[in-house]
Amino acid sequence: MVQITTDNSYGTWRFCAWNGMIFMGVFIIFWGIMGHNVPPYGGDLEASVIANYFRDNANLVRLGMAISMTFAVSYAVWGISIGKVMDYILGRDHILTNLQVWGAGLTVVPILVSSSFWLTGSYRPEALPDEILQLLYDMAWLLIDLAYSVTSVQMIALGAGGLRDKRAQPFFPKWVCWYSIWVGFMFIAEILMPMFKSGAFARQGILNFWIEFMIFFIYAPIITFYQLKAIKRIEAGEPAA
């Protein structure tokens, strides 16, 4: 049997795996609900509407974004734990595992930076003109949407890696791998977002927001479920592929 790693701290693996769900929970509650981002204010709204959002909800947005920034790193922690399972599929230091880990790690950056724009807008909104607050809001949304490709790298690498699992019962079922590739690929629709201020592809639109974010929100629970099952099998002594 090929020894993949001497690291048998499976409890830590499991804790890191749960970070995917921690990230999603925090993201939905603090970034989404508390930050008034579900759904976003439309790209076609007047600057005064965006300015009033910051002024009327300053404390909520500050708290929401501060917590979001604190927990953004959970996404990277989750990705590293997925990498541990991928080691057992692909062998140590495989390029697809590295791509998955880096993709998850880099996903943290746009979440951190865009959250900091919302936080900046809410920091002293009474002292800033409406157009500056609108600019910050636009910057935040443009960054968080258009940085999709780093997360696509994680998802496509995970799917491609999982498909190489030759076990009779693979750690990640084939449909999960293809789902991962599909989600990573379909994020490309985000590229259309800067062209629209209203309609389905605008930041508040049915495609750009509701569908793209929904498939992202259900991605982490699906992957985490199979990841935890895989860790259990590895802990029980299942050899590397």
Add this chain to the structure above:
Amino acid sequence: MSDEQSALHQTGRAPGDPGVWFFIIADMAMFAIFFLIFMAGRHEAPELYRASQAHLDTRFGLANTLILLTSGACMAKAVMMARAGDGAITLRYLLLTLAIGLLFGISKVMEYRAKFAAGIAINTNEFFGYYFAFTGIHFLHWIIGCGVLIVLIRRVRRSGVNAENINWIESGGTYWHMVDLLWVMLFAMIYLLPPGGAA
């Protein structure tokens, strides 16, 4: 019917890797949502859609349809030849599939250039927003399909039509047919369907 086809028919399995079908169904579900959005927009503003549709060149749409259907027919022949175990003919049909398929890209670029030259862009109005968005996303599918065909050609050149490659060819063929099917739907909906049902 060859022995291979007969065996396939008897097993009742879908061609290619079952996982690929998940991708295809998910992708087609996404396009179904695109179609619903377009139809809803068309229902809301029939005049805008009618006036905008008049700027589309149906000849490009028809040419693209014929190109993709012909290319798809070659792909189907490639799958049949692969199942029959004829590597040389399979390779020839795969090359033909790619060569004809590439014409779609040329035609699409010409069509987009004509639109830009006429001052029509993605932000001209809602109709053209959807026209560029949906055909653009479809165009990306076509680019990936060409990449898949190149992979299939390389695999058949390297190792012929073994069981693994037949699975690859069936999976790639299924994807390529999806590219055909989505285009046929886009062509009918964007280029042909009269908004509001009236002339």
